[in-house]
Amino acid sequence: MLEIKNLHVKLEEEDKQILKGVDLTVEAGKVHAIMGPNGSGKSTLSYVLSGRDGYEVTDGTATLEGEDLLEMEPEERAAAGVFLAFQYPVEIPGVGNMTFLRTAVNAQRKARGQEELSAADFLKEIRAKAKALKIDADMLKRPVNVGFSGGEKKRNEILQMAMLEPKLCILDETDSGLDVDAMKLVSEGVNALRDEGRGFLVITHYQRLLDHIKPDVVHIMADGRIVKSGGPELALEVEHNGYADILAEVN
Amino acid sequence: MALAQAKQSATEERLAALTMPDAGCTRKAREAALARVREMGLPGRRDEYWKYTQPDTLISAQAPAAALFQNDEAPMFNEFDRLKIVFIDGVFSPEESDELSMEGVTIDRLEDICCKDIHWAKELYGVLEANGQTPVHRPLAALNTAFASDGVAIHVTGKPAKPISLIYRHASETSDAILHHVVRVESGAEVTILENGPAASRFNKCMEIDIADGGTLHHVRAQGRDHQRRAATHMFTRMGTESVYKSFTLTVNGVLTRNEQVVELTGDDAVVHVAGACVGDGEFHHDDTVFVTHDAVNCESRQVFKKVLRNGATGVFQGKILVKAGAQKTDGYQISQSLLLDEDSQFLAKPELEIYADDVACSHGSTSGAIDETALFYLRSRGVPTKEATDMLTLAFLAEAVQEIEDEALAEVIVTRLQDWLARRR
Numbered sequence: 233m234l235e236i237k238n239l240h241v242k243l244e245e246e247d248k249q250i251l252k253g254v255d256l257t258v259e260a261g262k263v264h265a266i267m268g269p270n271g272s273g274k275s276t277l278s279y280v281l282s283g284r285d286g287y288e289v290t291d292g293t294a295t296l297e298g299e300d301l302l303e304m305e306p307e308e309r310a311a312a313g314v315f316l317a318f319q320y321p322v323e324i325p326g327v328g329n330m331t332f333l334r335t336a337v338n339a340q341r342k343a344r345g346q347e348e349l350s351a352a353d354f355l356k357e358i359r360a361k362a363k364a365l366k367i368d369a370d371m372l373k374r375p376v377n378v379g380f381s382g383g384e385k386k387r388n389e390i391l392q393m394a395m396l397e398p399k400l401c402i403l404d405e406t407d408s409g410l411d412v413d414a415m416k417l418v419s420e421g422v423n424a425l426r427d428e429g430r431g432f433l434v435i436t437h438y439q440r441l442l443d444h445i446k447p448d449v450v451h452i453m454a455d456g457r458i459v460k461s462g463g464p465e466l467a468l469e470v471e472h473n474g475y476a477d478i479l480a481e482v483n
Numbered sequence: 484m485a486l487a488q489a490k491q492s493a494t495e496e497r498l499a500a501l502t503m504p505d506a507g508c509t510r511k512a513r514e515a516a517l518a519r520v521r522e523m524g525l526p527g528r529r530d531e532y533w534k535y536t537q538p539d540t541l542i543s544a545q546a547p548a549a550a551l552f553q554n555d556e557a558p559m560f561n562e563f564d565r566l567k568i569v570f571i572d573g574v575f576s577p578e579e580s581d582e583l584s585m586e587g588v589t590i591d592r593l594e595d596i597c598c599k600d601i602h603w604a605k606e607l608y609g610v611l612e613a614n615g616q617t618p619v620h621r622p623l624a625a626l627n628t629a630f631a632s633d634g635v636a637i638h639v640t641g642k643p644a645k646p647i648s649l650i651y652r653h654a655s656e657t658s659d660a661i662l663h664h665v666v667r668v669e670s671g672a673e674v675t676i677l678e679n680g681p682a683a684s685r686f687n688k689c690m691e692i693d694i695a696d697g698g699t700l701h702h703v704r705a706q707g708r709d710h711q712r713r714a715a716t717h718m719f720t721r722m723g724t725e726s727v728y729k730s731f732t733l734t735v736n737g738v739l740t741r742n743e744q745v746v747e748l749t750g751d752d753a754v755v756h757v758a759g760a761c762v763g764d765g766e767f768h769h770d771d772t773v774f775v776t777h778d779a780v781n782c783e784s785r786q787v788f789k790k791v792l793r794n795g796a797t798g799v800f801q802g803k804i805l806v807k808a809g810a811q812k813t814d815g816y817q818i819s820q821s822l823l824l825d826e827d828s829q830f831l832a833k834p835e836l837e838i839y840a841d842d843v844a845c846s847h848g849s850t851s852g853a854i855d856e857t858a859l860f861y862l863r864s865r866g867v868p869t870k871e872a873t874d875m876l877t878l879a880f881l882a883e884a885v886q887e888i889e890d891e892a893l894a895e896v897i898v899t900r901l902q903d904w905l906a907r908r909r
Contacts, residue, residue, distance in 0.1 A: 282864050283860075283863075283864070284860050284864075285856070285860065305863070305869070306860060306863040306864045307863045307864075307866050307867060307868050307869065307872075309864075310863070310864055310865055310866035311866050315864075315865075316864055318861070321861075322857050322858050322860075322861040324858050324861065324862070324876070324879065325879060326876075326878070326879025326880065326882040326883065327875055327876070327878075327879045331875075332862070332865070332867075332875070333865075335867055335871065335875065336862070336865035336866050336867050337866075339866045339867050339868060339871065340865075340866035343866065343868075375879075392865060396865065396866065
């Protein structure tokens with residue numbers, strides 16, 4: 233589904249190379265986890281895939297079901313099925329959460345040539361999905377993420393994911409700032425979305441999240457490359473021994 | 484002090500093009516106003532109060548032509564049941580207007596007052612305007628008092644069931660209109676006044692508002708969207724004890740607009756909110772000049788002005804809160820903000836506080852900024868196209884000012900219009 237080949241990316245403003253040849257394939261129906269020390273390029277990879285400004289691709293390709301992602305605008309990528317759950321969800325004063333989501337859902341449907349969702353159908357769907365994530369009516373009415381707690385913001389990300397039904401879900405440190413109960417709730421939300429047609433890329437520092445969202449493949453990223461890939465046991469190894477052993481072994 | 488030669492001749496040139504209407508009971512006020520105009524002179528480029536706005540085309544003998552704006556939109560406030568008072572190019576239209584009668588209010592045309600020797604409006608016409616000439620001169624308002632050719636006197640004695648809606652149509656490309664309204668809201672009375680439309684190619688409007696103890700006035704206006712129209716408006720408001728005045732102005736398009744609001748809080752515990760939202764594109768200059776004087780105890784004043792500017796548009800805000808000695812427990816707030824959608828547009832702000840009492844809370848802020856890139860990316864990453872996302876953020880920015888409208892249905896109408904206009908661009 234997602235194929236990244238030899239991806240090289242530098243920061244536009246500083247002449248700093250962040251990704252130095254990332255190769256990664258995520259198959260539909262699979263959960264891939266990426267772990268790695270701070271500054272290894274994990275978040276950059278998530279931003280480059282979703283189309284954020286400020287990064288320059290100097291080499292390599294990234295395709296989703298054969299379509300060149302890197303040529304698309306962020307909204308086109310979203311319509312093609314890419315979703316990024318932000319590490320720091322953005323607060324948007326003055327824009328109601330519900331209005332925002334309805335605009336997003338219908339913009340994507342429109343871009344894909346589907347009919348827009350009626351107000352009634354949208355309401356029915358969002359209420360059911362919000363309930364599962366313990367998001368109350370008040371949170372839906374409030375401006376996007378404004379005054380939300382850390383946990384509420386992350387739950388709101390998962391609600392957006394559930395409503396938009398993307399093909400590729402990228403979770404950028406979704407566990408950061410979550411207490412045990414919130415992590416469980418968020419994980420359940422993610423697990424409910426797991427199906428044969430959908431791929432996941434879960435970026436995390438901690439094994440904890442992977443206890444709840446069980447990965448099929450775990451990758452270790454260091455200095456802008458994937459240096460080691462393996463099964464879920466790789467995450468346990470990192471949890472016990474840190475990255476030092478793995479990095480030493482690779483070098 | 485004698486006026487500078489250039490100012491004097493510009494003033495006389497303008498006065499020569501005007502004729503004072505046959506004035507009846509307003510004659511004295513008009514003649515006094517004319518004397519004020521001659522003494523002050525009309526505004527010039529060098530006047531400090533006109534530092535950011537060029538008054539030339541507002542004072543020229545002939546009004547610059549302004550093309551009529553063709554569009555297929557339903558007129559503003561059409562969805563509301565209201566008492567309509569229609570002016571076409573500044574002339575009252577009895578055919579288009581409703582009958583000027585409603586329970587709780589009496590409405591007279593200025594023309595009818597002019598024929599009477601005794602009328603309540605005589606105590607008001609030109610009086611608040613004259614008071615408002617200190618400490619800052621507002622010569623265009625005095626010019627208005629002297630030469631206004633039409634207008635209404637609205638006397639609110641109860642709580643009329645419907646809003647009073649002043650509708651200003653623009654029909655001639657060279658029209659030059661001067662309207663003067665006086666409003667008195669009696670003790671315990673409450674009314675909503677709506678205003679909309681471009682009025683004329685050049686529009687000079689003055690409204691004097693006297694709100695007695697415990698009176699309430701809601702005021703919502705939408706200035707017309709004709710691109711080339713010009714307007715200089717003044718509102719002078721005197722507020723009694725526990726009176727409430729809430730004013731909101733929407734301005735979209737218009738080559739030049741200067742809106743002055745002068746509010747004097749003379750009774751304790753009064754509340755005034757003045758707000759404005761404006762969207763300017765290209766050749767567009769919009770100036771909000773506000774002067775609020777606290778001259779009583781425990782009053783609240785709030786100024787909220789938001790401007791969205793693009794393609795070289797200019798926004799101006801001059802806002803002042805004056806707290807006189809003895810006006811203790813004053814709660815004054817002022818915010819002016821602009822959203823600049825490109826580097827060619829500019830916002831010029833002069834927030835002022837002048838405080839002579841020692842137990843007050845006053846705050847003011849002014850900001851200029853571009854669209855928040857992080858928020859824009861967030862919306863786009865969810866599939867919202869750039870233009871739509873920009874409009875959403877723009878509307879969100881303006882919302883704070885629109886929220887000052889107490890009536891939710893009216894606020895909703897304004898938001899819907901803004902949404903539509905942003906989507907259409909021009």
